[in-house]
Amino acid sequence: MATETGPRVGGDEGFASLALGDGRRLRRGAVGVAAFLLVWHAVSLTQDPFVLPSPVAVAEAFAGELASGDMTAALSQSVRHWIPGTAVGTGLGVAAGVAFAWSRVLDDLTAPLVRTLRPVPPLALIGFAIAWFGINDAGAAFIIAVGAFWINFYAAYGAVEGVSEDLLDVGRTLGVRGDLDAVRSIVLPASMPGIMTGIRTGLGRCWMLVVASEIFGVPGVGREIIRASNNLRVDRAIAYILVLSLMFLLVDVAFRAVERRVLAWRA
């Protein structure tokens, strides 16, 4: 694939490129999916459904959950965790990343804390989520926000560190005065490509965290996956996993469109 010289769109991620449409790539992708489904189906014939259900069984489970309204209900519950969690985590992560990378004092003050807190997985904070917010939407959103925070923090921090001193010099000769002016008029736009990459990575990661955020009993898609697995209903579990994949794909494609507009200036 890497040596292929045909035209490619985007091309850094299979899913999104597929959605953007590139004839040959699309056809090959379809062949790959078909082959995968065939092998899956063949193997499933030799297994119990609680070990590996057939793709047909999964499709039936998907249709059933959709028809009953359970799937849309679970999805709307998860969206209520995903949106505020992602929004708050992304906002705070970008703000902290920009501020700490720009300000030497803030960076010095926070470096030990950042290094201590960084390795803590969001899942390990479930106790705090319950104690601070309860077993509810806010608790689940908290777990998602923590995940979004670190991805965006590091992306923004790195992007701001990479802003050219020369552009800041030019700005100063043109009347840029003070930190706020410099950050607003030069640092933020110059680091926007890196920040956007962080946001995009975070959006995807937060769909994965939906499962973790609902592990302690908050209803939603993640909860349905856990429940179906506990009941050995692997077909239902896979159907709900597919929901997360579809949401990820949808958000990713939408965000790429936004990114292309915002970063139209980029070579």
Place this chain on the structure above:
Amino acid sequence: MAGVNDDGTVGDAGASSSPAAASVALDRVGKTYAADGDGEPVRALDDVSFSVADGEFVCLVGPSGCGKTTLFRVVAGLTEATDGRVLLDGTEVTAPTTDMGVVFQEYHLFPWLTVEENVGFGLERSDRPAAEREARVDEMLDLVGLTEFRGAYPKSLSGGMKQRVAIARALAVDPDLLLMDEPFGAVDAQTREMLQRELLDVWASTGKTVLFVTHDVAEAVTLADRIVVMAAEPGRVRQVVDVDVERPRERGDAAFAEYVGRVRELIGAHP
């Protein structure tokens, strides 16, 4: 391009068209960079004194390592001198000021802004009314001939066009002094000669004082009223050469060649 000095009185034409030119004086400017690890402190500039009069075009040439770029940054207020001072119309320069329009070799356009937004960047920080700012941007785009590219992003411009944008951006805030660090060093020879002619036109029509750093002796002889020739290690003024040739100057002229030879000799000479 025509009419730079049809009447042979560039200085007068410049001075009369704009009162907003300034004199620059360097008063025993020195710069020592602190020791790096076990190394010795580096004396980049030593006792540099010269001045540029209102509306004058002065070029600064010298061998590599003579501190040209350090001197440029000190004059711009971007680097602090360790000794001496720089005076702009009698006022000491301690920080960047919009009284100076600064043009860098690598253009350093803001890539996220269009051509017109780049040109208007400094104006946005001035207290001029919006209509006046727009008119000023139009005027600058016209001056450098980029009106039809006003909506383009820098990524789609050639090197010569980028440097025109940078010049327009520096001039937009109507500085008293245009300070340029090898501005045409990154473009091909043909574009370079065209930009030199255009700069002389701009200079003649605006009457700005220009301090222009270059390593290209022929470029200095083409442009300057006076050439400050520097020597290296430590960077210091070797000699100031008056270029007494009418513009436009032709490279084939005997007088031109003589000046180039003389300045080259000064650069190559050892103390």
